[in-house]
Amino acid sequence: METQALDFPKIDAVLRANGTGEVTINGTSHAIEAADEAAVLSQTLRLITETAVQLGRPVKVNTTDPDGQGLIIVSPEGTVSEAAPAKAAPHRQQHAAPPKGRAAAPAPETAALEEQQTTLAAAPATFSAAPRTQEPATTPGTTAAEPRIRSSLKDTSFLISAPALEPATRGWRGALSRLGLKMNPSAEELAEREDVRTVSQHWPGPRTVAVVNRKGGANKTPTVVMLSAILARYSGAATVAWDNNESQGTLGWRTEKGAHDNSVLDLIDSSQTLLSPSAQAAEIARFVHHQTADKYDVLRSDENDEGDHEVTAEEVDIAHQVLTRYYRLIVMDSGNTARAANWRRMIHHTNQLVVPVTAIEDRAEAARLTLQTLQSRGGHDAELAHNAVVIVSESTDARHSMTGDALKRAKDEARRIADAFTPHVRAVVRIPYDPALVNGPIRYDALQPATQRAWLAAAAAVAKGF
Template sequence: MTTSQVEVSAFPHVRAIVSANGTGEVVIAGNSRPIDAPDETALRREALTIVTDLAGVLSRPVRVYTEGPEGDGELVVHPDGNIDEVAAESNGRRRRAETPVSTPAPPVTSVPSSVPAPAVQEPQPAATQLPRTTSRDATAAPDQQDTSAAVTPAPDVPTRRSLKETSFLISDPVVQPATQGFRGLMARMGMRMSPSEAEMAERADIHAVSQHWPGPRTIAVVNRKGGANKTPTVAALSAVFARYGGGGVLAWDNNENQGTLGWRTEQGPHSSSVLDLLRDKEQLLSPLAHNALLAHYVHHQTEDKYDVLRSDENDEGDHEISADEVDAVHSVAAKYYRMIVMDSGNTARAANWRAMIGHTNQLVIPTTTMEDRAEAAKLTLQTLAARDGHSAKLAENAVVIISQWKPEDGDEARRIAAGFGPLVRAVVTVPYDPALKAGRIRHNALKPATQRAWLAAAAAVAKGL
């Protein structure tokens, strides 16, 4: 088929304009996208790229009207980048076809006998026009009499529906137009485009982490080895859940004595720790207590919208958190927060560690791409699987989060993920990001790919709640 015979939709109307002064633009459905290039050849190449991307999004060829110093023309650009030049006479035919003309109605012709006519229901004769009958008809047996004048039954009268069975709501969800990538650009230019699969997956993850559950949920982040990325995991997950879920998230440093969560997060206008909250737990559990009282004990993260309950950071103190104290703090936290994300120490035999597991709804096992950290993560799962029924269920339903220790650790991360895959419910890999290495952890400081990975990790955790 020649190019002049190919029928290509004229929607959206696309013009590619190249001027002699070195400027250009592509106009899609009336929305202009300027092109900046050093010469006319580069301008044409950039315009072709824009139109090819549009054809790829639409999954079909696109008609383009070109304007330039050498004259005007018309092209058909395919999703694979191939270009067809539309013949001039074809242009004329198309333009004439686009002008409406009055066309006389075709003459009525008889239907061939070979084509069956549609069934037509004849109207019933009026009651005063009874058919004539012969003497044979009159003397026929009742079951042999002519029934052509039989009265058809009246149609059923529709009954009223119950108000409880009636709804004017639209049941199918309305998919919002694309906001990302080339599809998002087209949507912002006025041409509604559906989101890509990647954007739809991101929306699903956002929906998962935005949920509120009927009652508080506790997430324990555990690994028996130090330096396994427990604290950054607690901070990153808390930020995602608080940002998308509207706050109500507490990150609690449940180390036996002194942890590092307070060092990696923002400090409030005080130096309170879990020991101060324990001292005033009766007041906080009182029916007269209100949420604002918590500001005396927790440290609010102004950008990431969650609160931090620090461990004791007094170098001169030697207080070790007991199981009863974990229970007491958890009672206070469950009263004021919808989600509690608990950091932990490295001793699975410690009383506060065991008490934490007793309150846990979802287990998270963080590790890095260093072999000893991954081995410690596996041993942590083994310990819990052999302890009791609740711990074994947590281990089976756990989420393993693997953070790359170095930028080049991608292959090692995939190898470790494959090893954990059969052991737990989900495994998520987070790329290397220097913003997680040291200093205060802030979600906005992470690279976009890292933010997306933590969103996926939080969504995997949310599915177990």
């Protein structure tokens, strides 16, 4: 069918992340909007098939979706297939022209290569469960000096360790797979599958993540919420987000409130009961606030009107001991004072450091100084800084009124800051702007698909440190 398809007419089919599509035939654009992706794909293929019917032959279609680009063939009968990649012209080494009337002999290295390829192509492929040893050649009337040595069955297995690759599920590749042409996933889809696998794993023993930046407005609380939500959703591990602000934090303002007003101080007061051998797992619910959609709990900071209590290092130890009894993962929000006793004790318990920063100069500088402070302390603190994950979010300042040029500058600034941190930490991830992260309670499902994907990559980078 492909040999009948010509480059005319020029057809481009686009599937966008927002669920809309567009088909352009020789410069004439047809916008496509439908209830869901399946309907968009159906309308797209209908337009292309109608063009093939009018021409009486298959047509080539350049496809574009969030995962990349491709080339397919659509027949007048509506049959869809993937176009074979263009074959590169064989590279021939230049040699001097042979004398007139004589055929040119191949260069020695070329002849050897062609002979080797011919031999390999002619030889049948063989498979064996285990390597066999070379048997010595014998002549008629003689016997081998020693019997053939057999390999151990311990070194042989018929099990296939690598899982089968599932067909593509997204974009044009996914559409073709659903039509019966099983397509391999794109590089982007494979990367997402790997991130899902990483955040879905369980790890031995509890893990503590500290989210730190000495500057306010650096996106600490949204980072705590998103990491907690993704890791809890995918891994199923009991997860708690703990507001370890030395006085009053804002984590409770950005998350759901339970049917009580208890905070970290109430948990500390009841620590002996919660740590007793007779305590039951469900008792922790009296002190934390469950997030019904995102499947993690929140331990709020003290919110009394006087605000006269500062959490001590000893209280951090007690709360951490309680939480590791009931949770596999603790994600800690923090205040802005790296010298505070509770901040330093939090670092003592930390397994993975996360440094969020909005793409604004002073926030980035504060993040750098935070890492520098930990590095200067040496030991465990310096190791955390070296293996930190930096999460750079695009600026939200006056975003709703930004022009196209201003938006590009914001992205460029986020990229510049991310590139500057890259040589100094284990991983750097950039997060696009999303209005769902600006005000009110934060929900994973409220984010745009591109933002969800970026936070999944961030959570995978964090989980790799477990």
